[in-house]
Amino acid sequence: MPLDPNALAALIRARRTNMQVDREREVPHELVQQLCELAQWAPNHKRTWPWRFCLVTTGRDQLGEVIARAMEAHGDDPGKIAKARTKYLRTPATLIVGSAAGDSPLRTAENRDATAAGIQNLLLGATAHGLATYWGSCPKGANDVVAELAGFEPDTTVVALIYLGWPIDEMAVPERPPVGLYRL
Numbered sequence: 001m002p003l004d005p006n007a008l009a010a011l012i013r014a015r016r017t018n019m020q021v022d023r024e025r026e027v028p029h030e031l032v033q034q035l036c037e038l039a040q041w042a043p044n045h046k047r048t049w050p051w052r053f054c055l056v057t058t059g060r061d062q063l064g065e066v067i068a069r070a071m072e073a074h075g076d077d078p079g080k081i082a083k084a085r086t087k088y089l090r091t092p093a094t095l096i097v098g099s100a101a102g103d104s105p106l107r108t109a110e111n112r113d114a115t116a117a118g119i120q121n122l123l124l125g126a127t128a129h130g131l132a133t134y135w136g137s138c139p140k141g142a143n144d145v146v147a148e149l150a151g152f153e154p155d156t157t158v159v160a161l162i163y164l165g166w167p168i169d170e171m172a173v174p175e176r177p178p179v180g181l182y183r184l
């Protein structure tokens, strides 16, 4: 399918990590479903389809609470724990993305690679729809409680907590260093 390479490059460069969003404006479930379908088109060794998704909207409080409790159990800093309780309320939706374990450490790593590639598809799709996205890591010690809350299988790695919303502000562009490309 012909696609203007400049348009694709512009989309890739336009994707920004941004959580300056309208907290009151809902992100339609159907749109998130479409974005998750884009993730499925990532390359995936052994076609294991490892990505797992859970869209959190009304449960954002609960997400913050289980993470805060896990951080407490982990002896985390009280300031960070207090922030964790409310941080998922900053955007109207958070998409939890997990990656299923494989049948060997290598396959588990490859599954995670495929899931990360799928996340990039999803973020670019979101950018094309005008959505702001922010890929956050799962806080230390919280993987298993988040995976359980999301309904993922045991041993699933939570690869991203993606904040989603409609932007109200633009973010500065972190420029990239010159690319290194060696030749043999």
Ligand SMILES: Cc1cc2nc3c(=O)[nH]c(=O)nc-3n(C[C@H](O)[C@H](O)[C@H](O)COP(=O)(O)O)c2cc1C
Pocket (backbone or CB within 6 Å): 015, 016, 017, 018, 135, 136, 137, 138, 174
């Ligand atoms: C695996 C991964 C985890 C990330 N986790 C966080 C995070 O926990 N907190 C955060 O502020 N940014 C996080 N980011 C986003 C990066 O900080 C961001 O991509 C980087 O600053 C470049 O900005 P840009 O995405 O707008 O180009 C994460 C990105 C990736 C790929």
